[in-house]
Amino acid sequence: MRHVIALLVENESGALSRIAGLFSARGYNIESLTVAPTEDESLSRMTIVTTGSDDVIEQITKQLNKLIDTVKVVDISESPHIERELMMVKVRAVGPDREELKRLADIFRARIIDVTDTTYVIELTGNQQKLNAFLAAISPGLILETVRSGVCGIARGERMLKA
Amino acid sequence: MQLTGAEIVIRSLQEEGVRFVFGYPGGAVLHIYDALFQINQAEPEREIRHVLVRHEQAAVHAADGYARATGEVGVALVTSGPGATNAVTGIATAYMDSIPVVILSGQVPTPVIGEDAFQEVDTVGITRPCVKHNFLVKDVNQLAETIKKAFHIARTGRPGPVLVDIPKDVTAQLAEFHYPKTVAMRSYNPVVKGHPGQIRKAAQALLAAKRPMIYTGGGVVLGNAAPELRALVKKLGYPITQTLMGLGAFPGSDKQFLGMPGMHGTYEANMALHHCDVLLAVGARFDDRVVGNVPHFLQEPRTIIHIDVDPSSISKRVPVDIPIVGDVKAVLSDLLAALEALDRRPDEAALTAWWQQIEAWRARNCLAYTPSDTVIKPQFVIEKLWEVTKGEAIVTSDVGQHQMWAAQYYRFDEPRRWLNSGGLGTMGVGLPYAMGAKLAFPQMPVVCVTGEASIQMCIQELSTCKQFRLPIKIVNLNNRYLGMVRQWQELFYSGRYSESYMDSLPDFAALARSYGHVGIRVDRPEEVVPALEAAFTTHKDELVFLDIQVDPRENVYPMIQGGKGLTEMILGSEEL
Numbered sequence: 014m015r016h017v018i019a020l021l022v023e024n025e026s027g028a029l030s031r032i033a034g035l036f037s038a039r040g041y042n043i044e045s046l047t048v049a050p051t052e053d054e055s056l057s058r059m060t061i062v063t064t065g066s067d068d069v070i071e072q073i074t075k076q077l078n079k080l081i082d083t084v085k086v087v088d089i090s091e092s093p094h095i096e097r098e099l100m101m102v103k104v105r106a107v108g109p110d111r112e113e114l115k116r117l118a119d120i121f122r123a124r125i126i127d128v129t130d131t132t133y134v135i136e137l138t139g140n141q142q143k144l145n146a147f148l149a150a151i152s153p154g155l156i157l158e159t160v161r162s163g164v165c166g167i168a169r170g171e172r173m174l175k176a
Numbered sequence: 177m178q179l180t181g182a183e184i185v186i187r188s189l190q191e192e193g194v195r196f197v198f199g200y201p202g203g204a205v206l207h208i209y210d211a212l213f214q215i216n217q218a219e220p221e222r223e224i225r226h227v228l229v230r231h232e233q234a235a236v237h238a239a240d241g242y243a244r245a246t247g248e249v250g251v252a253l254v255t256s257g258p259g260a261t262n263a264v265t266g267i268a269t270a271y272m273d274s275i276p277v278v279i280l281s282g283q284v285p286t287p288v289i290g291e292d293a294f295q296e297v298d299t300v301g302i303t304r305p306c307v308k309h310n311f312l313v314k315d316v317n318q319l320a321e322t323i324k325k326a327f328h329i330a331r332t333g334r335p336g337p338v339l340v341d342i343p344k345d346v347t348a349q350l351a352e353f354h355y356p357k358t359v360a361m362r363s364y365n366p367v368v369k370g371h372p373g374q375i376r377k378a379a380q381a382l383l384a385a386k387r388p389m390i391y392t393g394g395g396v397v398l399g400n401a402a403p404e405l406r407a408l409v410k411k412l413g414y415p416i417t418q419t420l421m422g423l424g425a426f427p428g429s430d431k432q433f434l435g436m437p438g439m440h441g442t443y444e445a446n447m448a449l450h451h452c453d454v455l456l457a458v459g460a461r462f463d464d465r466v467v468g469n470v471p472h473f474l475q476e477p478r479t480i481i482h483i484d485v486d487p488s489s490i491s492k493r494v495p496v497d498i499p500i501v502g503d504v505k506a507v508l509s510d511l512l513a514a515l516e517a518l519d520r521r522p523d524e525a526a527l528t529a530w531w532q533q534i535e536a537w538r539a540r541n542c543l544a545y546t547p548s549d550t551v552i553k554p555q556f557v558i559e560k561l562w563e564v565t566k567g568e569a570i571v572t573s574d575v576g577q578h579q580m581w582a583a584q585y586y587r588f589d590e591p592r593r594w595l596n597s598g599g600l601g602t603m604g605v606g607l608p609y610a611m612g613a614k615l616a617f618p619q620m621p622v623v624c625v626t627g628e629a630s631i632q633m634c635i636q637e638l639s640t641c642k643q644f645r646l647p648i649k650i651v652n653l654n655n656r657y658l659g660m661v662r663q664w665q666e667l668f669y670s671g672r673y674s675e676s677y678m679d680s681l682p683d684f685a686a687l688a689r690s691y692g693h694v695g696i697r698v699d700r701p702e703e704v705v706p707a708l709e710a711a712f713t714t715h716k717d718e719l720v721f722l723d724i725q726v727d728p729r730e731n732v733y734p735m736i737q738g739g740k741g742l743t744e745m746i747l748g749s750e751e752l
């Protein structure tokens with residue numbers, strides 16, 4: 014099962030390697046990991062997307078909690094939540110493809126943020142399925158480069174992850 | 177007043193009440209050694225004794241042994257680069273057994289970190305997976321607070337080693353010294369009290385049991401909860417088994433104690449663990465050497481109550497019905513109170529029947545061995561050691577067959593009397609553990625039970641023992657083999673003894689004498705008791721190395737083969 018784990022950690026050097034090291038040392042999967050400081054500079058927030066049985070996910074959250082730098086851990090995929098990921102795609106945009114790519118970007122509410130005679134860079138935010146669907150809609154030969162941020166997640170409504 | 181970083185280190189150790197530092201100097205820690213020298217000279221009454229080991233691995237082992245014997249935080253001090261890498265085995269050993277140790281390591285100066293400077297290694301990176309936590313201190317103003325945190329983290333919650341890496345320039349810089357009185361960390365607040373509802377449930381389950389079993393481990397020793405455990409076991413009248421790490425919390429010579437569980441545990445302990453209907457696990461982590469094959473263990477339905485301060489120990493390998501997160505001392509006293517409040521007695525009839533079953537298992541007498549008056553049986557040596565020391569010694573061991581025999585045949589009646597490496601199984605710990613214990617308790621007899629292979633992994637410490645006058649008694653069960661390896665090769669590799677014979681052994685007695693100690697070689701069974709007695713009387717104040725030539729073919733039984741279930745024990749060679 015896929016799970017989205019959100020955590021607050023002390024914004025200390027080494028905190029990220031402790032978490033990455035935990036996953037590799039204990040053989041847990043990481044599908045994606047994002048990290049950046051929060052509005053409180055002393056805290057970083059991470060979103061980790063992982064897969065595993067219920068037992069494994071329980072161990073992952075316990076082991077994350079056990080790290081001295083970890084302030085809070087929540088499996089946000091256990092209740093209503095929002096996931097977003099940012100993607101930038103560089104595409105070959107010449108001839109009839111140029112117009113076609115623009116239309117496709119509109120349909121997906123993506124934005125073209127860089128234009129040259131031969132290329133576009135298209136920016137798209139959404140959940141993973143939407144990003145995947147967009148990539149699937151472009152003929153593979155046109156994709157020159159993609160970069161994705163990994164998933165960020167937040168709970169809906171009043172539930173909060175606070176120090 | 178402003179102090180240098182080096183002075184801050186020593187003053188902080190004073191504030192922590194540190195009596196011994198086990199260490200080895202080098203370039204990156206020279207300022208710290210100089211501050212130690214000067215402060216000790218100025219204030220002899222507050223002396224922090226530095227114990228100069230002969231290898232940094234032994235520094236950490238000795239600090240770890242001191243911690244195991246006392247319950248206080250052990251302290252080691254090593255230089256950068258090779259000093260730190262030599263310390264890693266010691267750190268990992270303490271980590272696996274949850275022992276509170278603070279390791280101070282020197283580091284190259286901050287401006288050259290990352291430049292492959294002389295004796296630079298990424299100590300924080302190398303040790304990260306085998307410490308409870310570690311720090312690199314780049315600002316002298318944070319040094320005192322970091323050391324305070326290191327001690328706090330090492331000793332609270334589930335204890336463990338904490339490393340503080342200190343660059344050389346930081347030890348020369350000046351800062352005001354204020355040692356914090358308390359630590360507040362929003363990210364680290366270990367639970368102490370257990371959940372009252374869960375404790376009540378546990379009490380009910382315990383009283384409803386027909387075939388109850390108590391299984392305790394290192395957590396009871398670490399949490400100093402022997403009195404609470406004894407009260408509980410006596411109140412209930414239930415059988416108890418203690419892991420290799422838990423021995424002594426409940427008296428080993430008490431009838432209710434069934435012996436150790438697991439791979440080399442007793443028949444009665446393993447049978448009772450397997451067939452019980454309610455299992456109370458306390459500060460024990462269902463190690464693979466204890467429960468064996470997990471699916472086999474789970475075939476038998478039972479209600480499991482598990483008390484542990486570390487939530488990640490609970491339901492890690494075996495699903496638990498009633499988890500209680502908290503400190504074992506606090507939880508056990510609350511559990512006792514909850515049992516009182518329930519006004520209900522254990523089921524006497526069921527308990528009598530259960531004890532009858534257990535006595536039948538016990539009657540198999542699984543620790544019986546074939547005595548001999550021509551060759552020395554290692555089990556016999558441990559039995560005699562127990563008699564000669566009246567069961568009151570602190571016993572350390574290395575790793576191998578001798579370790580298992582010591583655990584099986586020396587009955588530990590008090591906690592912190594049995595020091596050994598269970599989780600990492602590190603050969604070489606025995607002598608440094610004995611050093612730490614002897615420094616802590618100079619009046620107690622301290623014995624290191626070892627093997628001719630293990631002792632050679634830290635034998636250089638015989639020199640340290642001479643310098644610091646540590647009259648440790650070394651009982652070398654010399655079977656001329658990596659005995660534990662040989663046993664597996666005999667049983668599972670058709671007797672192909674690949675590299676398990678210890679060739680070219682030194683004359684250990686002569687070697688001990690060359691270090692200035694007493695060395696005695698023992699060849700015959702009738703010499704065992706006189707030699708042991710001489711070690712504790714004639715040579716009371718000397719280190720005595722007893723090189724005892726034991727039966728090279730003796731094996732440790734009972735034994736559960738890797739991957740087998742708890743009830744699938746091999747009781748002796750006749751069953752093979």
Ligand SMILES: Cc1cc2nc3c(=O)[nH]c(=O)nc-3n(C[C@H](O)[C@H](O)[C@H](O)COP(=O)(O)OP(=O)(O)OC[C@H]3O[C@@H](n4cnc5c(N)ncnc54)[C@H](O)[C@@H]3O)c2cc1C
Binds near residue numbers: 272394460
């Ligand atoms: C050659 C060899 C053979 C071995 N054979 C056996 C064998 O036959 N039988 C055997 O038992 N072992 C054996 N071992 C040891 C085994 O490998 C494990 O080290 C041992 O079983 C673990 O003991 P434990 O479960 O008590 O856990 P420990 O490692 O002692 O862990 C302690 C537990 O208590 C918890 N804890 C710590 N402090 C507190 C507190 N204050 N409050 C609450 N909880 C706390 C911790 O979180 C942890 O879960 C062998 C080792 C070797 C090297």
Ligand SMILES: Cc1ncc(C[n+]2csc(CCOP(=O)(O)OP(=O)(O)O)c2C)c(N)n1
Binds near residue numbers: 575578602603660
């Ligand atoms: C550092 C280290 N290396 C290897 C091992 C594997 N090992 C476990 S027991 C053992 C043999 C120990 O021999 P000895 O000290 O003579 O004890 P004996 O089993 O003969 O009593 C070995 C090699 C280990 N536990 N630790």
Ligand SMILES: [Mg+2]
Binds near residue numbers: 653654
């Ligand atoms: Mg041997």
